[in-house]
Amino acid sequence: MLERLRVGVVGSGTVLERYHIPAVNAVPEVVRSIVVDVDSNRAERIALKYGFPISSSELSDVARHADIAIVLVPNGLHAPVSCELLNQGIHVLCEKPMARNSEECKAMIEASVRGKAKLCIGHNRRFQQHVKLAKQIIDKGLIGEVVGVTAEEGSSDDWPRTASYFDPVISGGGALLDVGIHSIDLIRWFAGEFKEIKYEGNGSEKTVESDASISFNLSNGASGKVVVSRTRSLAQKLTLIGSEGFIEVGLWSPNLGLRCVKGKAFQNFHRLDVAVARRPPSDGSFVEQLREFVSAIKEGHEVLVTGQVGMAAVEVVRRAYRGCSEDFISRNSRPE
């Protein structure tokens, strides 16, 4: 096994500069290698700025110069780009959502098996310290059995969205697939599989939805609602109500609100605002995500967010859309 893994990035948008470059810099087991973007000037500029020795506009160059590829292209290109790299044995860390639909997800998983390469999906929130703490608290049974879930996330100005975000074919979906998939993934992780799903959204023939909500039941009988928006500021929190308490997980802040009815600390406190002890000063989830991916490659264990996990979240969104309108589905998921 190589000493340091060479990292190539495919796509050089905001998410690269804001999150993935700091992560690459913070993980000593990897070394910067190549930046690929359809816009060769941009690729060159980014490579120069962040110390990547090679830039290119050709995807085929990645296989020659990298062991790991971080795929940061529009949703509609996740599958074709990842499949090409995985087939050549390049390990892929693909941003969320994994793809636009189940068929594309399956193709990625098959390519990963064929190419004997690791595939990890960028549901980075599973690596946030306070989210891990919430998982620990839930798994210890401190809030009892989860009976209800609500999540709200949205803002009009949190992210510089390009035209591809609004094109139904390229994006494969709107706010639910782009923003809501984080909460969907966490709900699956914390509480279990989605069963019945009812979707409401404002998508039209020409554009994806900017506001959406899903009401659902989980396999354990819990019910819940996820509300997402690209036009309104929402509460930015995920609340799990248990038979013996509740936990509120900040989606944009590293805090937890907690009540465990039987817990000693709650004899005199209705709720406690809890944080991770000695947490890092800023969100290190992308660093942890990359570190775990590298460790999985080097030590041969499975990644935390596998292709199957990524696909399951995409399937929840597809099922929600499917319940909404057949036209919408055919418009947004052509390969299906």
Added chain:
Amino acid sequence: MNEQTRVSCVRTENHDDLAKIFRRGVEQLPSLLPRTLPRQVVIKPNLCDITAWETGVTTDPRWIGILAREMRAIRPDVRLRVVESDAISAYKSFRSCDETFERLGFRAAARDAGVDLVNLSTCDTIEIRLDGIPQALRIPQLLLEEMYFISIANLKLHGYTRMTGVLKNSVGLLADAEISALHPYLSVLISRLHRLCSPDLCIIDGRIGLDGGGPILGRPVRMDTVLLGDDAIAVDEAACLLMGIPSDEVDHLVQTAKDFERKLGAIEVIGDLRPSPFRFDGPKIFDAIQAKFGNRRLHQQMELFSNRWIDRGFRFRYDPLSVARSAILRLVRNRRA
């Protein structure tokens, strides 16, 4: 009079039969023990230094076996845990909780009684903010769980808080060893910790008290008394009576009583409580304890001294020029000075 404010006081000259002492305490106040228990019982002794219980500084490890038997008589499948955290002692030396468990006999006592020992500084922790405390506190996740909480404190004086007892013992629930920054807020902190984790069974083992400067510096005094109760404020008040300290001079007791809307002076002591005023004279230290601290200080100084020369030796071996340069610069500076 409210049942909660009753305290059982057991006088004994025989310091060895703890089981009998505890039983007598329960006979005097039958409501002391619950009829049912949750699955988990947590015992917090006072292990503020590696000093034997006979000095009055720490808890007698034999309490673990006694309490384990009593708790199992109520619920046979109960899980017992003895908890303590690392600490920086009043002498500013680090005291590892694991080492304390080992050296004070708690590991052996826990093994014999089938009890788990938990170092709160190394277990899963969370950070919380409590009203009136300017910094976040790291506390064990254990406090989020259902438990029956037993606090065993000693009868001691304390330089900051006048006396230590059950309320002050809860400071050891904080996971961080270094808490000196919290000293200006000690009264509020103790009150908030009592809100966070109020003991269900409070024991002040005053067979031997510690007068002098406290909480680890002082002279052991034979007091032959054990106080038991289910209310920490009342038991601490009884301890004040025993030590001859007016309870309204103990800031954290006043603060906690105020926060819990309680009136001080409204306790009923069942049993034979014979007050014996403690002398608060900080500078005087029990000889054996002083010798031990002296030894520790000498050891630390020797270590610092030898490490400094080891460092210099290595630096000289690898980079003689820079060592020579810095030595010359230092000489010049000293001359100018």
